Amino acid sequence: MLEGVRQAQWLTKTKLVEGLPPSVLGIIDNPAHRLEEHEERVKQAVSHARLWDTREPAPRREHYCPVLFEDLIHICRLMSMKYPSLTKRMLSRNYKIAATWERESILLQVRGLNGILMNSMAPIPPVASKEEILATEAHVLETFYPISPTIDLQEVNVYKELNNTGFRDGYPYSHPHTLFFLESANVRTNRFRPEQLRAKMLMFAFGNALAKAKVLYGNDPKVLEQPIVVQSVGTDGQLFQFMVFQLNTTDLVSSDGIKNLVWVDSDQNLYEKAQCVPEVKKRVVTKPTGIYGFQPDTFKKFLALYLHGTV
Amino acid sequence: MAAPGGRRLLWTGRRWLSQAEPAVSPQPPDSFYPPIVASATAKSKAAKRRRLEHFKQRVHAAPSIEEKLRLYGLLQRPKYVVYPQTFALNADRWYRSFTKTVFVPGLPPRTASAAAKAPAATEVTAEAGTAPQPGAEAPAPARTAAAAAAAGAAPYLDVRELRALACDALLQESFYQHKRRPVLYRSQEHTPGPFLTQLVSSLAASLCGRNPLLAASSLDLKPEVNYYWHHGEEVVVHGHRKGRVDPVRFQIDDNPYLQIRVPKQLPEVVPLESDLGDVPVIDHKPSKLPLFKRQYENKVFIGSKVADPCCYGHTQFHLIPDKLKRERLVKANLEDQIEVVYRANGIASLFAWTAAQAMYQGFWSEADVTRPFVSQAVVTDGKYFAFFCYQLNTLALTVETIQNNPRKNICWGTESKPLYDVVEDGSVKGFNDEVLLQLVRFLLNRPKDL
Numbered sequence: 001m002l003e004g005v006r007q008a009q010w011l012t013k014t015k016l017v018e019g020l021p022p023s024v025l026g027i028i029d030n031p032a033h034r035l036e037e038h039e040e041r042v043k044q045a046v047s048h049a050r051l052w053d054t055r056e057p058a059p060r061r062e063h064y065c066p067v068l069f070e071d072l073i074h075i076c077r078l079m080s081m082k083y084p085s086l087t088k089r090m091l092s093r094n095y096k097i098a099a100t101w102e103r104e105s106i107l108l109q110v111r112g113l114n115g116i117l118m119n120s121m122a123p124i125p126p127v128a129s130k131e132e133i134l135a136t137e138a139h140v141l142e143t144f145y146p147i148s149p150t151i152d153l154q155e156v157n158v159y160k161e162l163n164n165t166g167f168r169d170g171y172p173y174s175h176p177h178t179l180f181f182l183e184s185a186n187v188r189t190n191r192f193r194p195e196q197l198r199a200k201m202l203m204f205a206f207g208n209a210l211a212k213a214k215v216l217y218g219n220d221p222k223v224l225e226q227p228i229v230v231q232s233v234g235t236d237g238q239l240f241q242f243m244v245f246q247l248n249t250t251d252l253v254s255s256d257g258i259k260n261l262v263w264v265d266s267d268q269n270l271y272e273k274a275q276c277v278p279e280v281k282k283r284v285v286t287k288p289t290g291i292y293g294f295q296p297d298t299f300k301k302f303l304a305l306y307l308h309g310t311v
Numbered sequence: 312m313a314a315p316g317g318r319r320l321l322w323t324g325r326r327w328l329s330q331a332e333p334a335v336s337p338q339p340p341d342s343f344y345p346p347i348v349a350s351a352t353a354k355s356k357a358a359k360r361r362r363l364e365h366f367k368q369r370v371h372a373a374p375s376i377e378e379k380l381r382l383y384g385l386l387q388r389p390k391y392v393v394y395p396q397t398f399a400l401n402a403d404r405w406y407r408s409f410t411k412t413v414f415v416p417g418l419p420p421r422t423a424s425a426a427a428k429a430p431a432a433t434e435v436t437a438e439a440g441t442a443p444q445p446g447a448e449a450p451a452p453a454r455t456a457a458a459a460a461a462a463g464a465a466p467y468l469d470v471r472e473l474r475a476l477a478c479d480a481l482l483q484e485s486f487y488q489h490k491r492r493p494v495l496y497r498s499q500e501h502t503p504g505p506f507l508t509q510l511v512s513s514l515a516a517s518l519c520g521r522n523p524l525l526a527a528s529s530l531d532l533k534p535e536v537n538y539y540w541h542h543g544e545e546v547v548v549h550g551h552r553k554g555r556v557d558p559v560r561f562q563i564d565d566n567p568y569l570q571i572r573v574p575k576q577l578p579e580v581v582p583l584e585s586d587l588g589d590v591p592v593i594d595h596k597p598s599k600l601p602l603f604k605r606q607y608e609n610k611v612f613i614g615s616k617v618a619d620p621c622c623y624g625h626t627q628f629h630l631i632p633d634k635l636k637r638e639r640l641v642k643a644n645l646e647d648q649i650e651v652v653y654r655a656n657g658i659a660s661l662f663a664w665t666a667a668q669a670m671y672q673g674f675w676s677e678a679d680v681t682r683p684f685v686s687q688a689v690v691t692d693g694k695y696f697a698f699f700c701y702q703l704n705t706l707a708l709t710v711e712t713i714q715n716n717p718r719k720n721i722c723w724g725t726e727s728k729p730l731y732d733v734v735e736d737g738s739v740k741g742f743n744d745e746v747l748l749q750l751v752r753f754l755l756n757r758p759k760d761l
Binding site: 044055066067081087090091094096164166170171 | 472487488489505526610612619
C-alpha cells in the first residue's frame with residue numbers, strides 16, 4: 001500500500017486516533033493487575049527467543065519471531081490463574097477470512113490467510129462513547145489526489161461476493177478478539193515496513209469485523225447499534241504496533257456519515273538490541289551477551305490488549 | 312586432526328626461560344627426575360590409555376558446561392543415528408539395550424508416593440512443633456486423610472471444564488474452522504497437530520493455578536533435542552583404521568512436537584539404585600536393526616542453551632507421522648508393531664532428553680549422575696494417546712564404566728488409548744475421561760516442596 005495507513009483509512013472509512021483507547025490505558029495503569037511482576041519472565045522470554053533457542057549462536061528472524069510471540073502468549077495465558085474467564089479464548093492459525101464491501105462504486109474485498117487470530121466467547125465492549133461516534137460524522141476522510149485510493153491493490157475478477165468469518169455457525173468462540181501479525185521474513189525487503197504493516201493490520205481487522213457484522217446483523221448497510229471491536233498486534237520480533245479498531249457502520253458506499261474508529265500505537269520497541277555474540281575490542285569484552293534496552297511498557301500494552309474485554 | 316589425546320608439546324629447551332623456571336616449576340623437592348609415565352604419542356596400548364586419561368581429565372577440569380560439552384563431542388567419527396520414530400520391527404527392544412533401560416508397563420503409582428510423603432510431612436511438622444505431644448499419632452492420620460480428601464476434591468471439581476476445553480479444541484480444529492483438504496501424506500499437520508498445540512496450551516494455562524511449576528515453565532514448539540553417547544565396542548571393519556577396537560557411537564536427533572521445560576527438577580519416582588527388571592541383551596550389531604552410520608557434529612541439546620534457567624524437562628509431546636499411522640501398519644499386517652512404535656518413541660526421546668539435561672548439569676559417562684533425572688512424554692497420533700515416564704539413573708554406558716555399574720534407567724509406559732471415538736456434526740462421541748485425567752495428572756506433576 002503506497003500511502004500506508006491513510007490509504008487504508010480511506011478504504012475502510014475510518015478515523016484515526018493516536019495512542020491507545022482509555023479503556024486499555026486504564027488496564028495498564030490499574031495497580032491491581034500488577035503487571036510489573038512479569039518483567040523478569042518477559043526478559044527471559046526475549047532472551048530465550050533471541051539467544052538460547054537454537055544451537056546456532058544467533059537464531060534467524062524466521063525462527064525467533066514466532067518463538068517470541070509464542071512465549072509472550074504463553075505468559076499472557078498463564079494470567080488465567082488470576083482471571084478464570086481468560087480460559088474462554090482460543091487461538092487459531094491458518095484460518096481464512098473473506099469480506100466484501102463497496103466504497104464509492106469500487107468493490108473491495110479482503111480474503112485469505114492473514115495472521116493468528118484469538119477468538120473469545122464474549123465480545124469486547126465498545127471502546128468509544130456514543131458522542132465520539134457521532135462526532136466522527138463531522139470528520140472528513142483524507143484523500144491523496146492525484147494518487148487513486150486503489151493504488152497497489154490487486155485487481156481480481158470476483159464471481160462470488162463472499163463474506164465468511166472462517167468458522168462455521170455454532171462455533172462457541174465466535175467473536176474475533178485480537179489478530180497477530182508476525183513479520184518474520186529473514187530478508188528485509190520481504191518484510192513489511194512499519195507503515196505498511198499498520199495498513200495491513202487495519203485492513204484485516206476491518207475485514208474480520210465486517211464479516212462478523214454481516215453474520216450478526218445481515219448484509220444491509222447500516223449504522224451498528226453495538227459497534228464491533230477487533231484488536232490487532234503486529235511485530236517483526238522487536239518493534240510492536242498496537243491497534244484497536246471499532247466498526248461503527250457497515251454503510252461504506254458514501255464518504256459521509258458516521259465513520260469507523262481506530263486507535264493506533266505505533267513503533268513500540270520491546271528491547272533495543274540483542275547481543276548474541278559478545279563484542280570484543282582488542283581482546284577485551286566490551287559488550288557481553290544479553291538483551292539491552294529492555295522496555296517493560298511494551299509488554300504491558302501487549303498484556304493489556306490481551307486482557308481487554310474480560311477485565 | 313582433533314584426537315582426544317591431543318596435547319601441546321611443551322617447549323623446555325630455551326635458555327632464557329630458565330630464570331623464570333624456579334618460580335614456575337612445581338616439582339617436589341625429594342625427586343630429582345620427572346615422573347616415569349608412558350609416552351603420550353607412541354602407538355602402544357599404554358600410550359592410548361594415557362591419552363584417554365588426559366582427555367578425561369580435560370573434560371573433568373573444563374571451566375564451564377559449554378566447554379565440557381564441546382570437549383565431550385570434539386572427536387567426530389561415524390556413528391549410528393537413532394531415530395525415535397522408526398518403522399523398524401521391535402525397535403523398542405533394541406533401544407532398551409542401547410540405553411540400558413528397563414521397561415515397566417503401566418505408570419508409576421504416584422498417589423501411593425504422595426500418601427507416603429504426606430504422613431511423613433505431617434509427622435515432621437508435628438515434631439518440629441512447640442512440644443512433642445503423645446497424641447501426635449492420632450491427629451496425624453486424620454490430618455493426612457483430610458489433606459488427601461482436600462487434594463482429591465479440588466481437581467475433581469472441574470473435570471467438566473477440562474473436558475469442555477479439550478472438546479472445544481478438538482471441534483475447532485476438526486469441524487468449525489474452514490480448512491483446505493489435507494496435503495497428501497501430511498494429514499498430521501492438518502488436524503492432530505493444531506489440536507495438540509491448542510489442547511496443551513489451554514490445559515497448561517488453566518492448570519497453572521494448581522501447579523506453580525507450570526506458571527514458571529517455558530513452552531517450546533517443535534524444539535530440537537539431541538544426545539550423543541557411546542555404548543559397547545566393535546572392531547572397525549574397513550578403512551585406514553581397520554582392525555582397531557572402537558566404542559560404538561550413537562546419536563539421537565529428535566524433534567518433539569511440543570515441550571514444557573521447567574526451572575525445577577521433577578522428583579524421583581524410585582530410588583537411584585532400584586532394579587525393576589532386566590535390560591535386553593542383543594547379540595547382533597546395531598546395523599541389523601536397521602541402523603545406519605553417518606558422521607557429523609556430535610550434538611547435545613535439550614531445546615535451549617545452557618544459559619536458560621528452565622533447564623529441566625517436564626513433559627514432551629510427540630506426534631506420530633503419517634508413515635507410521637495405525638492404518639498403514641494394520642494394512643501391512645503389523646498390528647503388534649503399533650505399540651512398539653509408541654514405546655520406541657517414548658524410550659528414545661526421553662532418554663535423549665533426560666541425558667542431555669544431566670549433561671547440562673555437568674554429569675557425563677565418567678561423572679555419573681548423583682540424583683535421578685525424571686521426565687514425562689505423551690506420544691499421540693491425534694486420537695490415541697500413550698503416556699511415558701522416564702527416570703535416568705545412569706549415564707555410564709561406555710565399555711569401562713558399565714562393568715561395575717549396577718544401575719539401570721527405567722521407563723514406565725502405557726498402551727495407546729483413544730481420547731474419543733469419532734467427531735461428527737459438531738460433537739465429540741465417546742470421549743474418554745481417563746485419558747484426559749492422565750494428561751492432567753502429568754501436567755500437575757511437580758516437586759514435593761512446591
